[in-house]
Amino acid sequence: MGVDPAIKAEIEEFLLHEAELLDERRFEEWIELFAEDARYEAPMRVTKARDAGPDIVEESKIFSDNRETLYIRVQRLGTEFAWAEDPPSRTRHFVTNIRVQPGDKENEYRVRCNLLVYRNRGDTPDYDLLSADRQDIVRRVDGGWKIAYRRIVLDQSTVGSHNLSIFL
């Protein structure tokens, strides 16, 4: 069953809006895009032989947040003492290859995209590039959209950043 192109366009616009909020560091608005029961997870990857099964370790998470702890992360960034983001990182979230499928519930859709995040800090031109397979469940709520679930699968088994004080 295909998804109505109008719905797909709405969801795409929603994800691009979300990326803009992150890059403009409007985290208090960003967190409002998450449903009350939302989960935000990034499982770890390991390097395994080709025949040794998936390289994703489901029980191990770089992020394993619910809406409440995700909001604590946002609150932290709002204090004067979030040194990791002061001065702030310059980020650019590139959201591409968006595919929308029907979800398990009538008002939900499974959305998969390729995510590329550029991050630069301070006065050096050095930057981090984080590439990921991002899998969301988005939910129609009161005529708008909410993220009910987000899973970020980074394309690295050793993360190439000194920290992940940004959102993906």
Add this chain to the structure above:
Amino acid sequence: MQVLKGRRQPSPEVRSMLEAMVDMVPQGRVPARIFNDPEVFELEQERIFGRCWVFLAHESEIPSPGDYVLRYIANNSIIVVRDEEGKVRAHLNMCRHRGNQVCKAEMGNASHFRCSYHGWTYKNTGELIGVPYWNEVYHRRLDKAEWALVPVRVETYNGLIFGNLDPDAPSLEEYLGGFQWYLDFYLKPGPNGTEVYGTPDKWVADTDWKICAENFAGDGYHTPVAHAFGFELGYFPSSARTHFEGVAVHIPGKGHAIGLGRTPGMPPFFGFPPEVVEAMQQTLTPEQVQVFSQVRTAVCTVFPNLSILLQPFSRIPGQPGVRFVTMRLWHPIGPGRIQMWSWCIVPKDAPQWYKDESYLAYTLAFGAAGMFEQDDFENWTNLTRQVKSTLARDLVFPYEMGMDLEPDPTFPGPGVAVPPYVHETNFRNMWSTWAKYMLRD
């Protein structure tokens, strides 16, 4: 067979710096230069990481015969494997024929390792058992017994597997030198000890391993500032003032050190589930129970670069919370650059809900995205960048905090126990020990 010889000699400049440290460090001064210098890094590869017991893996990472993980000692890739008899072994991950990597996965299960270049095949014991065309090209003359994978010494303590490249190094027991008494708090929460939760976080950072190792050797001083957000959001049960209560302990001449922070009025073993509290009464001695039941934060470094933190933590500030334990290896991969391995370890006998909650607490606070870890790495990467400058390299840092403090003669544990929790006695011992290793030919 000697695996590694300390062949590199320091330049006159670095030698005189190291010689000066012998007197300077006990008097409270440490050269800034040691925290980011190419020559110091190269010398450490042989004189520190070529001689010390370096952490490799937790036994629970390789529970079954054939299970292996890839780890490092200095720049040597090491296969840590449980053989078919259940014995833990370590081998250099290098085919003896031309040096190709024989194992390319960082974890897995294998009875054999086969080189993808010419096909030499080794049992997981390291024994060379397969050489293609042995009759035709070697005319059966190549002695396979001579070309096993290079073995690395391994010894374990309560689930922790350490390796040593120096065949003449003392035993792990002698090397730890009484620090086992403190490690037991992390490693003996029940008759079956601990296990890792999942696989470790791994990331890289432009920081020197030594500043991280020092921080975990009991730098309670940084907490109220570097992690001030934690006080702001209500994460810490102690105020910044009572935060300094407790004791710092070091093993003289060994470099190992622990900070034991206490919060007045904290219930004994606060944050542990009743099952674990009960089990600890069996596994720990009465003296250990007396000391550890009062401890809020236990943060230590096993010289040179393994650190462990045990901390009560509630994901939601103000709620009861749990204890989590993170164990981390600050592995140097270049001057001023490390690769991190960060594990969460849990009591094996604890209920599953507690293990899960403990892991969630760990992952919110530590690991690459951990809220506390983030700020540490911001500070450590910035200071590492600063200390390599031409002006900084000639400076010293003050390490005089607590120079006049006296040890507590009634403290029941080994080593030198100096109250309170926050001072630099542990660090002076650590950098004196480091200088001693670095000066040894």
